[in-house]
Amino acid sequence: MRKKSFAVRFKRALIDYRWLHLMLLPGLAYFLLFKYTPMYGIIIAFKNYKGAGGGYAGIASAPWIGFKNFEIFFNSLYCGRVFGNTLFISFLRLLFSFPAPILLALLINEIRKNWFKRTVQTITYMPYFLSWVVVAGLLNTLLSPDMGAVNVLIRSLGGTPVYFLTSKVWFRPILVISEIWKNIGYGSIVYLAAITGIDQEQYEAARVDGATKMQQIVHITLPEISEIVAIMLILQIGRMFDDNFDQIYNLYSPSVYEVSDVFETYVYRNGIQNSKFSYSAAVGLVKSVLALLMIAFSNRASQKLGAQGLF
Amino acid sequence: MSGNLTRSEKVFLFFNDVAMVLLCAIMIYPVLFVAGRSVTPDVERALHPLRIIPHSFDWSGYTFIFSTGSNILNSYRTTILRTLVGTSLNIVLTTLMAYPLSKRYYPPRKLITALIVFTMWFSGGLIPSYLLNKSLGLLNSFWVYIFPSAVNAFNMVIMRNFFMQIPDSLEESAKLDGANDLHVFFRIYIPLSTASIATITLFYAVYHWNMWFDAMLYMNRKEWWTMQYTLRMLIDSANVTDVATIGSAMDNIPPAETVRMATIVVATVPILCVYPFLQKYFVKGMLVGSVKG
Numbered sequence: 001m002r003k004k005s006f007a008v009r010f011k012r013a014l015i016d017y018r019w020l021h022l023m024l025l026p027g028l029a030y031f032l033l034f035k036y037t038p039m040y041g042i043i044i045a046f047k048n049y050k051g052a053g054g055g056y057a058g059i060a061s062a063p064w065i066g067f068k069n070f071e072i073f074f075n076s077l078y079c080g081r082v083f084g085n086t087l088f089i090s091f092l093r094l095l096f097s098f099p100a101p102i103l104l105a106l107l108i109n110e111i112r113k114n115w116f117k118r119t120v121q122t123i124t125y126m127p128y129f130l131s132w133v134v135v136a137g138l139l140n141t142l143l144s145p146d147m148g149a150v151n152v153l154i155r156s157l158g159g160t161p162v163y164f165l166t167s168k169v170w171f172r173p174i175l176v177i178s179e180i181w182k183n184i185g186y187g188s189i190v191y192l193a194a195i196t197g198i199d200q201e202q203y204e205a206a207r208v209d210g211a212t213k214m215q216q217i218v219h220i221t222l223p224e225i226s227e228i229v230a231i232m233l234i235l236q237i238g239r240m241f242d243d244n245f246d247q248i249y250n251l252y253s254p255s256v257y258e259v260s261d262v263f264e265t266y267v268y269r270n271g272i273q274n275s276k277f278s279y280s281a282a283v284g285l286v287k288s289v290l291a292l293l294m295i296a297f298s299n300r301a302s303q304k305l306g307a308q309g310l311f
Numbered sequence: 312m313s314g315n316l317t318r319s320e321k322v323f324l325f326f327n328d329v330a331m332v333l334l335c336a337i338m339i340y341p342v343l344f345v346a347g348r349s350v351t352p353d354v355e356r357a358l359h360p361l362r363i364i365p366h367s368f369d370w371s372g373y374t375f376i377f378s379t380g381s382n383i384l385n386s387y388r389t390t391i392l393r394t395l396v397g398t399s400l401n402i403v404l405t406t407l408m409a410y411p412l413s414k415r416y417y418p419p420r421k422l423i424t425a426l427i428v429f430t431m432w433f434s435g436g437l438i439p440s441y442l443l444n445k446s447l448g449l450l451n452s453f454w455v456y457i458f459p460s461a462v463n464a465f466n467m468v469i470m471r472n473f474f475m476q477i478p479d480s481l482e483e484s485a486k487l488d489g490a491n492d493l494h495v496f497f498r499i500y501i502p503l504s505t506a507s508i509a510t511i512t513l514f515y516a517v518y519h520w521n522m523w524f525d526a527m528l529y530m531n532r533k534e535w536w537t538m539q540y541t542l543r544m545l546i547d548s549a550n551v552t553d554v555a556t557i558g559s560a561m562d563n564i565p566p567a568e569t570v571r572m573a574t575i576v577v578a579t580v581p582i583l584c585v586y587p588f589l590q591k592y593f594v595k596g597m598l599v600g601s602v603k604g
Binding site for chain 1 (some may be wrong): 317319320323324325329330334335337338341344348356357360363397404405407408410411412414417423426427430432433434436437438439440441442443445446447453456458459461462464466467491492493496517520521522523524528536539540542543546569571572574575578579582584586587590596597
C-alpha cells in the first residue's frame, strides 16, 4: 500500500513537473558528464595507467598499484617544494593581497566628489578584466632587463638592472604586486557596499565630539565592516590551495621553479607535458582533498559567523 | 556636510585625492605604455625606452595583424566565434537550469543543488578531465572551447538566487490563467531578469575572451588557437613568424616587439570598451554572488 502510493506520487511528480525536468536536463547532463565523470577518473591515481591512446575507457582495465604513486610523490624532493611554495605564496597573499582592497574601499569612501569617486572605481576595476596572459605581456614589457621601463629608470639612476621575472628573490613579490594591481579594485566592491550601509549619524556624532578622520575610520568604519572582513578572510583561507595557476604559469620560467612551482603547475608539467598521467593524477588528488578540507572548514566557520554565504 | 570641515579633515581629504590620482595612474600606465609602444617605430623604441607617444607613428603592427595570412587575425576570429557561441550556450543552459532549482516546490531541488555546489568544492582535477575530453573526441575540435565549460556552477547559483527574489505570486496568477512552466519562464522570469542576465553574460563573455588554457591543452592546430593563446605564444617563443603567420606566403613581417604590443592591444580593447557600461550590473552580481547580508 505504502509502496504503491510512493510509486503513484513519483509518477505524478514526473508528470506534473515535466517542463521543469526538461529545463533541468541539459544542465544536469553537463554536470554529470564533465564534472562527475572525471571524478570517477580519479581512480587512475591508484593505477598504473599508461594509456597514450587508451583514452578514458582504458582507465578501468589498467592494473591497480595501490598508493605507490603517492609514496613516490611524498618521498620526492618535489613534495616539500610544492607544498612549501603553495603555503608560502598563500601566506603572502593573506598578508598583502587580502588587506589591499579593504584599504582601497576606505579611501574611495572618503572621496567627496561623486564623479571622481565613480572614475576611480571604473579605472581600478579595469585590470580585473584583463587576462593573465595580457598582464604577463605588460609585465614583460615593463620589467625586461634591457628595454623595460623599470630597468631603464634604475639604470638612469645609476643602479644595475634587475632580472625581475627570473630572479628567485623578486619572483614572489612580483606575484603579490601584480595580483594586487589586477584585483584590488574589483575586490573593494564588497567592502564599499558594506561601508555605504553604515549609518551616517554615527560619523556626525563623532565629529561633534572632535574625532579626526583617522579616529572615525578606526572606531566607526572598521568595527562596522569587521564582520564582512572576517567572512572574506575565512573564504580566502578556504581557497588556500587554489594556486592561481593562470598567474604563475604565465609568469614563471625554469629559473624560478624553486620558488614558484605549486601543485597545479607541477601536475601540468608532469601530466600533460610528460604524460605521467597516473602519477600526476595522484598529486592532483592530494591537492583536491586538501582544498576540499579547507573549504569545508571555512564554510563551517563562516556560517558560525552568521554569514549566509553562497547558499 | 562638507561646509564645516576641520583643518585636519581638509588635509586628509587632499592627500586622499592625491593618492587616488596616483593609484589611477598606476592602473592606466602599463596599458597606455604598451599601446604607445605598439605604434612606435623600432628605432625610436630603442632610443627612447620611456616614451609613450611616439614622434613618428608606425602602424605596421596593426596592418600586419589584420592582413590575410596572419594567424593573429585567425585566432581573433576564433575567439570572437567562441565568445558568441559559448556565451549563448552558457546563458541558455544556465537560465534553464537555474529556474527549476529556484522553485521551492520542485522535489529534487535540494539534491541537485547540492550535487552542483559540490563541484565547486571538489573536482576530478586536470588529468581525468583531460583524458575524458580526449576520449570524447574534443581534441583539435572547436567544440572543446564550448562544451567543457557549458555551465559555470557559480554563475548558475547567482542566477538561481536572482530568480528566487521574484515573487511567487506572479507565477501563481499566470498559472491560474492556464500558463505552463515554459510560459512563466519565458514571459515572466526572463523579462524580469534582464539585469541579472546581463551580469552573467559579462562574466561568461570575459571568461571566453580571456581563455587560453584549453587551446594550449587541446588544440594542436595553430589556425584554431584562441587570441590569448596566440598572444602567449608570441610572448613566449623566439620564432614569432611561425606563430604569427599561416603558410609561408607572408613577407614584410614587422619586428617581433611591434607584433607583440599590437596583439596585446587588439586582445584588450574590446573588453575595455564594454566593461564600464556594465559596471552597475557586475557590482550587483558580485554582491549577490559572494555574500548576502
